[in-house]
Amino acid sequence: MDSVHYIEKAKQLINKKKLKELEDMVLKISDKNAIFEIGIILRELGKYKEAAKIFQQILDGDFFKNNKFLYNKVLNEYEISTKKSVLKSKPTRMHVVVTTDCNLKCIMCRVRKETYTMDDKVFNIIVENLPFLENIMWQGGEVLIYDRFYELIKLAANYHIRQTFLTNGLLLDKKTLEVIVNNDMIMIISIDSPEKEVYEKIRAGAKFDKLLEVLKQVYECKQKKPDFNYSMAVVMMSLNYNQIEKMINFAILYGFSSVYFQKYMADLSDDVLTPNEEQQKCIVEQLKYFQKKSENNEIPIRIATNISLADNYDIQKTDTQKCDIQKNAEIIGDKKKNNVAFNKSGNDRLFCVAPWKTLFLDYNHTIRFSCYCEPADIDMSQCQRNDDVWNSTAIVRYRKSIINNNLYSCCSGLCKNAGDDGKEVRK
Numbered sequence: 001m002d003s004v005h006y007i008e009k010a011k012q013l014i015n016k017k018k019l020k021e022l023e024d025m026v027l028k029i030s031d032k033n034a035i036f037e038i039g040i041i042l043r044e045l046g047k048y049k050e051a052a053k054i055f056q057q058i059l060d061g062d063f064f065k066n067n068k069f070l071y072n073k074v075l076n077e078y079e080i081s082t083k084k085s086v087l088k089s090k091p092t093r094m095h096v097v098v099t100t101d102c103n104l105k106c107i108m109c110r111v112r113k114e115t116y117t118m119d120d121k122v123f124n125i126i127v128e129n130l131p132f133l134e135n136i137m138w139q140g141g142e143v144l145i146y147d148r149f150y151e152l153i154k155l156a157a158n159y160h161i162r163q164t165f166l167t168n169g170l171l172l173d174k175k176t177l178e179v180i181v182n183n184d185m186i187m188i189i190s191i192d193s194p195e196k197e198v199y200e201k202i203r204a205g206a207k208f209d210k211l212l213e214v215l216k217q218v219y220e221c222k223q224k225k226p227d228f229n230y231s232m233a234v235v236m237m238s239l240n241y242n243q244i245e246k247m248i249n250f251a252i253l254y255g256f257s258s259v260y261f262q263k264y265m266a267d268l269s270d271d272v273l274t275p276n277e278e279q280q281k282c283i284v285e286q287l288k289y290f291q292k293k294s295e296n297n298e299i300p301i302r303i304a305t306n307i308s309l310a311d312n313y314d315i316q317k318t319d320t321q322k323c324d325i326q327k328n329a330e331i332i333g334d335k336k337k338n339n340v341a342f343n344k345s346g347n348d349r350l351f352c353v354a355p356w357k358t359l360f361l362d363y364n365h366t367i368r369f370s371c372y373c374e375p376a377d378i379d380m381s382q383c384q385r386n387d388d389v390w391n392s393t394a395i396v397r398y399r400k401s402i403i404n405n406n407l408y409s410c411c412s413g414l415c416k417n418a419g420d421d422g423k424e425v426r427k
Contacts, residue, residue, distance in 0.1 A: 194250035
């Protein structure tokens with residue numbers, strides 16, 4: 001029998017709360033991938049004891065021991081299930097700000113006010129983690145300015161890591177596009193208006209005609225390789241609130257696979273870029289309309305947003321505009337949650353597993369797990385290796401706080417890491 005059969009059977013047994021029967025079934029399965037997926041389902045439901053048994057069963061065998069990537073992946077899940085705070089497993093995801101240098105001065109960007117390019121120490125931490133990573137997100141500033149970016153791409157490609165990067169697109173050329181396409185990278189291009197005047201006002205220093213030239217080259221790559229994925233990111237402001245339909249049509253014209261409409265993060269309540277109440281209503285109504293058309297396959301593009309479409313549009317304050325953009329990487333993929341009904345398991349369930357999985361190397365040697373987390377208090381000058389960071393006193397303290405369910409002040413309501421269960425914890 002194939003993996004799908006076993007996984008579907010496992011879901012049925014879980015929904016019927018027949019965990020002993022599930023345990024007996026797992027012992028008879030030789031398909032380790034199916035066993036692993038069943039363990040993930042149990043872990044995500046907060047069935048840690050049952051999940052840990054499954055992951056231990058895999059670790060005890062020889063199936064993954066000669067594969068560092070797969071063994072680390074299972075070990076990581078085992079350590080989450082057993083609520084370890086000091087880990088033997090390595091991060092499975094990374095998010096890296098390579099530089100704050102940029103060729104533009106976008107009016108909503110705060111990152112450009114910083115001066116940072118990652119040094120050899122950060123570079124080496126990345127390289128040390130590459131054998132264990134499933135995916136990595138590269139971000140700037142403008143990543144294409146960083147002089148070792150192509151070296152990083154090549155190193156990561158050696159391990160078949162899913163690479164995503166955020167760019168304004170204006171520095172793309174045929175050579176760069178060839179590297180991106182050949183390494184199956186996912187590209188997110190920031191474009192806040194399909195109109196020349198508005199685009200150039202928001203993206204100060206940009207030339208709309210140059211953008212169109214680049215997008216034609218990108219589209220040509222798409223014609224040669226249909227599975228080439230690139231997405232458009234749009235920050236919704238008072239300057240472009242009424243351009244949603246035009247932006248979607250623009251994205252379709254140039255072959256984008258999705259459009260991600262991002263909430264504007266205001267520094268001050270009277271920020272002139274903040275949409276007013278009427279504009280906010282217009283944004284929400286338009287996004288609801290086009291998201292439904294996308295879901296019904298009435299338009300050939302995926303529509304996603306971090307703007308709440310259920311409640312009133314709420315502008316949040318933050319120190320960086322690019323906070324949520326890494327979530328767009330999940331939009332492009334065809335990632336689906338396990339379809340299993342479950343009840344919350346109260347305080348026993350971890351409301352966030354980011355500190356067990358993700359290492360975010362932000363600018364100025366700041367360490368986070370997502371851009372919404374408070375920075376971990378780590379002195380990078382004392383860190384020589386990955387483990388000095390990954391199991392530092394500050395990060396271990398973070399994990400222990402989550403285990404004890406008392407990490408409230410540093411959690412943002414915009415954060416997607418914690419999921420629905422995290423909303424309850426953050427009240």
